[in-house]
Amino acid sequence: MSRAIHLAKRAWYTTSPNPRVGCVIVKDEVIVGEGWHVKAGQGHAEVNAIAQAGDKTQGATAYVTLEPCSHFGRTPPCAQGLINAGVSRVVAAMVDPNPQVSGRGLSMLEQAGIEVASGLLEQEARALNPGFLTLMQHKRPYVRCKLAASLDGKTAMASGESQWITGKAARQDVQRYRAQSCAIISGADSIITDNARMTVRWQELGELKNDYAESEIRQPVRVIIDSKNRLTPDLALFSESSPIIIMTAKVENRHQWPHFVQHIEVALCPQSNQLKLDAVLFALGQQGINDVLIESGRRLAGAFIEQHLVDELILYQAPKLLGDNAQGLVMFTDVEQLKQAKQLKITNISMVGGDIKTVAQLIN
Numbered sequence: 492m493s494r495a496i497h498l499a500k501r502a503w504y505t506t507s508p509n510p511r512v513g514c515v516i517v518k519d520e521v522i523v524g525e526g527w528h529v530k531a532g533q534g535h536a537e538v539n540a541i542a543q544a545g546d547k548t549q550g551a552t553a554y555v556t557l558e559p560c561s562h563f564g565r566t567p568p569c570a571q572g573l574i575n576a577g578v579s580r581v582v583a584a585m586v587d588p589n590p591q592v593s594g595r596g597l598s599m600l601e602q603a604g605i606e607v608a609s610g611l612l613e614q615e616a617r618a619l620n621p622g623f624l625t626l627m628q629h630k631r632p633y634v635r636c637k638l639a640a641s642l643d644g645k646t647a648m649a650s651g652e653s654q655w656i657t658g659k660a661a662r663q664d665v666q667r668y669r670a671q672s673c674a675i676i677s678g679a680d681s682i683i684t685d686n687a688r689m690t691v692r693w694q695e696l697g698e699l700k701n702d703y704a705e706s707e708i709r710q711p712v713r714v715i716i717d718s719k720n721r722l723t724p725d726l727a728l729f730s731e732s733s734p735i736i737i738m739t740a741k742v743e744n745r746h747q748w749p750h751f752v753q754h755i756e757v758a759l760c761p762q763s764n765q766l767k768l769d770a771v772l773f774a775l776g777q778q779g780i781n782d783v784l785i786e787s788g789r790r791l792a793g794a795f796i797e798q799h800l801v802d803e804l805i806l807y808q809a810p811k812l813l814g815d816n817a818q819g820l821v822m823f824t825d826v827e828q829l830k831q832a833k834q835l836k837i838t839n840i841s842m843v844g845g846d847i848k849t850v851a852q853l854i855n
Contacts, residue, residue, distance in 0.1 A: 492554045492584055492612045498527040498536070499556050499619050504670045504699070505530050505707055508779045510557055510623040514540040516578070518551035535560070537569040541576045548576035556616045558587040558609065561595040570596040573605070580606040584616030588627035622673065622782025625802065631772040632673065634800055636785040636792055637665060638820055639807045642847075645817035646789055651684050660844025661807040663697045665786075668805070670696065672711045672784040674736075674775060678791040679717040686727045689713045689786065712736060712780060716771065716791060729755070738771050768798050793821035796833060801853050804835065808847040 498513030506512075506528050514536035516524035524547065526539025534542075537559055541548055559569035559581065573581055581600050586609055587593055597607045617624060625633040639657045640646050647653035655662065669675055669691045677689055690713070693705040710733035715722065718740045722728070728735065735755045758774055775783065785795055795801050806820075826832060834854040841848050 492556070492582065493615075494522070494525070495536075495554045495556050496584070496612060496615050496619065498525055499616075501527050502529050504667075504703060505709060507531075507622070507671065507709065508673050508781050510620040512536040512555065512557045512619075514553060514555040516540050516544045516548060516551050516553050518544075518547050523547040523551060535569050538572055541572060544576075548578055550577065550579045552580040552582065553578050554582045554584075554611075556584045556619060558583045558585065558592060558594070559596040559600070560587065560589075560592050561599050562591045568596070568599075570599040573600065574603045578605060580608075582611055583607070583609040584611055585609060585613045588624055590627070621802070626776050626779075626781035631769070631776045631800075632781045632783045633802050634772065634783055634785065634795065635668065635672070635803045635805055636795060636801045637668060637805045637807075638792060639665075640809070640820050641811040641813045641817070642808050643812050643814070643817075644808075644820045645813035646820055647818040648813065649816045649818065651818075654685070656811065656813075657807045657809045657846045658844045660697075661809075661846045661848070663695050664807075664843050664848065666692055666695045667697075667699060668784050669711060669786075670699070670708055672782050673780040674712040674714050674783045676714045676716065676771075676783055676785045676787065676791075678787045679715060679719065679721045680788045680790065681786070682715055682726060682728050683721060684788075688727050688731050690731050690733060710734075711784075714738060714771070714775065714783070716768075716787075736775075738774075768795055768800055772800060789819060790822045793823050796821060796853065797823055797825060799853070804849075804851045804853060806849045806851070807843065808849070810845060 495513035495515045499511040502511050509528060509531040512535065513527045515522055524540040524544025526536045526543060528536045537555055553573055559573055561568050561570045583597065587596065597609065600607050622633040641656055675689050681687060690710055691708055693700065693708055712734045714736045716738050720739055722737065737755060737757045785792060835851040836854055837849060837851045839850040
């Protein structure tokens with residue numbers, strides 16, 4: 492199963508929004524077939540492992556990181572494929588949380604006389620697919636919020652100048668997060684100030700370029716929160732052909748929209764004092780987007796945190812001090828006393844080049 496998990500990780504940057512799955516087929520204590528799900532619409536891990544094993548699948552054991560599917564999607568059900576291959580035992584690391592599967596795959600195998608088991612290295616298997624699991628369980632994507640600051644917690648000078656606070660290695664690390672995400676969320680402020688494209692820059696992926704050709708890297712959907720309709724067609728954002736969703740509360744100046752290129756969708760979301768960000772995430776989940784990265788200014792990042800919508804915070808801190816006049820990390824409206832502070836659980840601290848990288852989960 493450990494080998495199957497390792498195989499699943501090979502599709503870390505290619506298989507989204509489908510789950511990352513690996514499969515190993517063993518006969519007489521020898522691995523006879525291996526496979527992983529490379530990309531949505533292509534063969535699942537079990538299918539690829541069966542193809543490699545050939546006629547050696549008869550009486551073999553299949554170890555798979557996620558319960559084999561039992562329904563027809565873009566490809567036939569993998570549970571039936573394992574039955575047809577003649578395996579005698581299937582071990583799944585975890586039951587599929589997808590209500591279309593959720594135990595039905597294992598039940599199909601049992602009814603065919605195949606011995607089944609689940610739960611082996613389950614936590615490691617769950618860590619492969621936080622986005623898929625969150626979408627299935629909560630109907631919204633898994634949300635990471637990336638922040639970059641000086642050691643004294645400043646993200647930009649008072650003038651807005653911010654390029655670059657952190658070093659090259661940290662920026663390469665961010666490119667990897669972009670590459671693994673279904674979507675990047677940003678705000679109109681950031682797009683206009685930085686004239687940002689918000690795409691994956693393959694040339695900045697470091698050693699990943701050795702494992703993935705530029706054509707294999709999927710560009711995430713770029714989701715821009717623009718509640719005041721301030722985006723204009725001349726921005727660099729619109730010079731790239733990857734999909735864009737503009738989230739707004741009201742479409743004004745409709746005459747400007749036809750000038751935008753064809754890969755743009757404008758979506759309306761409800762608004763009270765501000766755009767309802769949970770509605771934004773729900774709308775993205777409805778499109779199958781299950782793993783998003785927030786790269787925005789302090790106002791939008793703070794709003795996501797305040798509304799308890801951030802699952803994981805990633806903070807890069809450069810060994811610099813910008814002083815009291817520089818802009819702070821996030822903006823909150825409801826923190827006036829220490830007891831109202833947002834609590835974090837730090838899960839990892841590491842050095843990325845010369846910068847400190849902290850990964851944390853929000854507790855409240």
